[in-house]
Amino acid sequence: MRYTETGFNLEVDLTKGNIERVPTDPRLTEQHLGGLGTNARILWDRVPPEVDPLSPENVIIFSSGLLGGTLAPGANRTIVSTLSPQTGLMAFSMMGGFWAPELKYAGYDKVIVTGKSPNLVYLWINNDTVEIRDASHLHGKGALETAELIREELNEPRARVLAIGLAGENQVYYASIEHERSSASRGGIGAVMGSKGLKAIVVRGTKDLNIAKPAEFWEECDKVLKYIEFRRENPIKGVPPILAGLGSPQEMAIHDEQWHTTSFSWGNARVRRKDFWTEERAKAWSEIQTKSVERLISCYNCPMRCGAIVPHPELPTHRYMMKCYSKLTYVMGAMADDLEFGFKIAGLAQEYGVDGYTAPQVMAFAVELYENGILTDEDLPGFPKKNEDRFFYLLDKIVHREGIGDILAEGVYWAARKIGKGAEKFDHNTIKKHEQIPIKLGMLNPIYYILWSTGEKINITQIEGQMPQAPFPTKELKEDFIKDWIQIPTGKEEKFKQFIMEWGEEGKRFPFWPPPDLICDLVEWQETMHYIDDTVGLCAGLSSFPLKPAYHIHNLPLLISYGTGLDIDEDRLWEIAKRTRNLVRAINVRRGLRRKDEKPPEDHWKKRFPEYEAKLLDEYYRYKGWNKDGIPTRETLEKLDLGFVAEDLIKRGILTDGDGNSEKKEEK
Amino acid sequence: MKDEKKVKIVKRIKIDADQCNGCRACEAICAAFHAEPKYSSVNPARARIHVIHDPLRDIYLPVYAGEYTPAECAGRNTYTLNGKEYDECAFCRASCPSRDLFKEPDSGLPLKCDMCETDPPLEEPMCVQVCIDDALTYEEVEVEVEEEEEAKIEDLELGLEALIKKYGLDETMKIMARMAASEQE
Ligand code: SF4
Numbered sequence: 001m002r003y004t005e006t007g008f009n010l011e012v013d014l015t016k017g018n019i020e021r022v023p024t025d026p027r028l029t030e031q032h033l034g035g036l037g038t039n040a041r042i043l044w045d046r047v048p049p050e051v052d053p054l055s056p057e058n059v060i061i062f063s064s065g066l067l068g069g070t071l072a073p074g075a076n077r078t079i080v081s082t083l084s085p086q087t088g089l090m091a092f093s094m095m096g097g098f099w100a101p102e103l104k105y106a107g108y109d110k111v112i113v114t115g116k117s118p119n120l121v122y123l124w125i126n127n128d129t130v131e132i133r134d135a136s137h138l139h140g141k142g143a144l145e146t147a148e149l150i151r152e153e154l155n156e157p158r159a160r161v162l163a164i165g166l167a168g169e170n171q172v173y174y175a176s177i178e179h180e181r182s183s184a185s186r187g188g189i190g191a192v193m194g195s196k197g198l199k200a201i202v203v204r205g206t207k208d209l210n211i212a213k214p215a216e217f218w219e220e221c222d223k224v225l226k227y228i229e230f231r232r233e234n235p236i237k238g239v240p241p242i243l244a245g246l247g248s249p250q251e252m253a254i255h256d257e258q259w260h261t262t263s264f265s266w267g268n269a270r271v272r273r274k275d276f277w278t279e280e281r282a283k284a285w286s287e288i289q290t291k292s293v294e295r296l297i298s299c300y301n302c303p304m305r306c307g308a309i310v311p312h313p314e315l316p317t318h319r320y321m322m323k324c325y326s327k328l329t330y331v332m333g334a335m336a337d338d339l340e341f342g343f344k345i346a347g348l349a350q351e352y353g354v355d356g357y358t359a360p361q362v363m364a365f366a367v368e369l370y371e372n373g374i375l376t377d378e379d380l381p382g383f384p385k386k387n388e389d390r391f392f393y394l395l396d397k398i399v400h401r402e403g404i405g406d407i408l409a410e411g412v413y414w415a416a417r418k419i420g421k422g423a424e425k426f427d428h429n430t431i432k433k434h435e436q437i438p439i440k441l442g443m444l445n446p447i448y449y450i451l452w453s454t455g456e457k458i459n460i461t462q463i464e465g466q467m468p469q470a471p472f473p474t475k476e477l478k479e480d481f482i483k484d485w486i487q488i489p490t491g492k493e494e495k496f497k498q499f500i501m502e503w504g505e506e507g508k509r510f511p512f513w514p515p516p517d518l519i520c521d522l523v524e525w526q527e528t529m530h531y532i533d534d535t536v537g538l539c540a541g542l543s544s545f546p547l548k549p550a551y552h553i554h555n556l557p558l559l560i561s562y563g564t565g566l567d568i569d570e571d572r573l574w575e576i577a578k579r580t581r582n583l584v585r586a587i588n589v590r591r592g593l594r595r596k597d598e599k600p601p602e603d604h605w606k607k608r609f610p611e612y613e614a615k616l617l618d619e620y621y622r623y624k625g626w627n628k629d630g631i632p633t634r635e636t637l638e639k640l641d642l643g644f645v646a647e648d649l650i651k652r653g654i655l656t657d658g659d660g661n662s663e664k665k666e667e668k
Numbered sequence: 669m670k671d672e673k674k675v676k677i678v679k680r681i682k683i684d685a686d687q688c689n690g691c692r693a694c695e696a697i698c699a700a701f702h703a704e705p706k707y708s709s710v711n712p713a714r715a716r717i718h719v720i721h722d723p724l725r726d727i728y729l730p731v732y733a734g735e736y737t738p739a740e741c742a743g744r745n746t747y748t749l750n751g752k753e754y755d756e757c758a759f760c761r762a763s764c765p766s767r768d769l770f771k772e773p774d775s776g777l778p779l780k781c782d783m784c785e786t787d788p789p790l791e792e793p794m795c796v797q798v799c800i801d802d803a804l805t806y807e808e809v810e811v812e813v814e815e816e817e818e819a820k821i822e823d824l825e826l827g828l829e830a831l832i833k834k835y836g837l838d839e840t841m842k843i844m845a846r847m848a849a850s851e852q853e
Pocket residue numbers: 074076096097246247248297298299300302303304305306307539540541542
């Protein structure tokens with residue numbers, strides 16, 4: 001018997017209309033555990049580097065994580081992996097909600113989709129009965145509306161639906177996949193679904209999911225739950241409220257938006273409004289928020305309530321569900337002062353299915369081009385005067401791919417190059433062709449520099465976490481923070497605690513402090529925890545993202561071992577995460593990713609130090625076992641049982657045979 | 669002795685639907701707790717609590733599996749809530765032949781909330797324990813009762829009753845005899 005996983009994937013070829021239930025190889029579970037790990041392996045094996053992300057040959061995988069659907073709180077992530085039309089690289093996106101657990105209960109770990117259907121369809125998975133159904137009547141329907149209509153026509157209110165909106169159908173490069181209160185937004189994976197003619201995947205499951213060591217497993221889960229309760233009573237002291245608790249940032253519950261509105265940049269990542277959060281604003285915004293949030297809601301098996309039900313009379317569904325910080329991204333992108341605008345446009349944008357981070361930035365970019373005469377009234381006929389109205393206008397054009405919207409639909413990087421006339425200069429907030437959180441600060445932060453440069457999720461929030469963002473102001477707060485900081489990996493406890501204690505003292509400030517080895521350790525830790533979450537299917541909000549999370553490198557091996565019956569300790573888990581990390585890098589290297597792509601935008605910090613940055617990158621590559629161009633060496637790959645990857649890279653001339661050895665010599 | 673009043677502890681779960689966040693942790697733990705051995709599997713379809721949810725109408729309603737009814741009821745209601753008309757059975761807690769709710773997914777045997785009765789007793793039922801947002805809370809109240817009480821239909825009896833209903837008494841007894849025989853082998 002297989003434990004915590006079902007041992008079966010569903011393989012769907014939409015060109016042939018073929019559906020197969022395929023047993024999985026337990027050896028792959030041992031190598032990669034599941035979720036992102038096995039997704040990466042499938043993409044490596046099946047999608048050669050020349051495949052166009054929007055062609056039928058691309059594969060899109062909808063996966064549960066290894067612990068998804070078990071009693072582990074927050075083990076509910078759906079991990080969607082494919083190749084991104086925007087970046088050309090592997091797309092990372094995870095979402096919460098209920099879909100992946102339901103898939104497990106239906107008897108599958110993953111749904112792997114290839115090919116292209118001639119007409120719009122949806123997939124209906126009802127335990128052992130799986131069918132491809134016509135979706136032509138759902139063409140152009142909003143994502144939530146689609147889910148609603150499908151549940152009605154199937155007469156199954158308990159079915160869980162993920163769907164794309166019009167943006168996905170029209171292959172907007174930042175189209176999202178929406179599911180109830182969650183969405184998988186990054187990298188244009190909704191466009192990949194659209195390119196396959198797949199409108200939705202619907203699942204209902206009523207089978208058992210087995211646990212290897214039941215009592216021990218539940219005991220660990222119960223501890224996690226108790227810790228969540230403990231942290232409710234004991235927020236971290238000395239940090240802004242939004243960072244003090246667990247969960248995805250508690251955007252729906254917390255009204256204090258000082259941190260986001262004054263630390264992040266507004267417009268096209270252009271200005272900081274340090275004095276935005278006045279008492280008057282706080283009051284007005286709080287009133288709007290109270291009015292806009294009907295109920296706080298959670299994902300499957302999690303008490304954190306990071307989402308909310310928001311009334312929206314203009315939508316066919318009359319309500320939508322919001323999570324995280326998209327209520328602010330549109331407000332800040334549009335330089336609007338009105339939170340109500342945020343709630344309104346976010347609902348519409350979700351129904352169209354666009355990424356709430358990228359979309360407002362593309363629109364802010366377009367507004368800037370217009371204000372600088374690069375886009376004209378000819379490009380934007382009838383362009384409104386007010387920024388809020390302009391955003392509605394642009395959203396409509398983009399999702400319909402109408403006029404200039406057809407170009408803007410490809411995101412800032414590609415649009416800038418298509419528009420020309422100096423538009424490239426306004427593309428100042430993308431890395432690897434992907435829009436970043438709008439943060440422009442003064443002094444280079446060496447830890448973030450590495451995270452930003454080398455992260456393959458191309459999104460800082462997907463690989464950071466666990467570390468405070470600024471030094472604690474007092475010795476007492478520092479001591480308070482480290483006193484029960486149990487989440488640190490074995491062997492690094494003293495080093496990391498000392499870092500917290502010293503950070504901010506004279507001579508112990510960025511950019512030339514901390515020393516490179518500590519920077520590497522801190523980056524590696526933060527990133528590794530995210531890779532583990534995406535593999536086991538845990539919400540980062542309880543694990544890799546917040547300070548002092550409920551899941552960490554000490555209880556995760558226990559949970560995995562008790563759940564699956566495998567024997568996984570801290571070292572082995574770390575190694576598995578590393579294997580997956582390197583495999584992801586190899587997929588991207590094979591698709592052209594190189595050192596030259598690994599850099600934050602020039603104005604990311606006012607003060608930059610090119611030579612120092614290059615040195616840091618060298619150090620980090622060496623630490624990772626990668627060569628000077630950021631490519632994993634043969635030796636590194638072989639140590640991780642990825643010899644077949646090394647062979648492929650050598651055959652393609654990407655790695656030279658001597659690569660591993662030369663690195664070794666240098667070290668000695 | 670016979671006519672004496674006795675103090676009995678009544679266990680109650682209070683439901684505050686306004687606090688429900690729709691997480692279904694209650695369903696998951698109920699199913700796992702009643703698995704054999706305990707926690708060895710999860711399958712919310714086996715839970716004795718079900719969270720009726722319709723997020724777009726802001727409906728989140730945990731209901732406990734109630735009595736097993738051998739026949740569908742005759743008089744029915746319809747509900748209109750937040751603009752949507754609901755199926756007449758949408759909010760019913762009975763395990764009833766008309767639908768699959770509160771039945772074991774494989775055997776179709778009825779499920780009923782047993783308040784997690786176990787030895788030694790739990791401090792609180794499992795669903796209440798995991799509902800840390802307090803949509804479910806537990807209380808024990810003392811009430812005076814007449815000594816003689818109607819015997820409680822136990823799960824086993826319930827199950828048997830359903831089997832007999834479905835397959836007839838003879839057939840059910842035959843199967844049981846056969847199972848007993850094979851057990852002894
Ligand atoms: S912490 Fe929030 S986002 Fe994460 S699983 Fe829980 S409710 Fe969902």
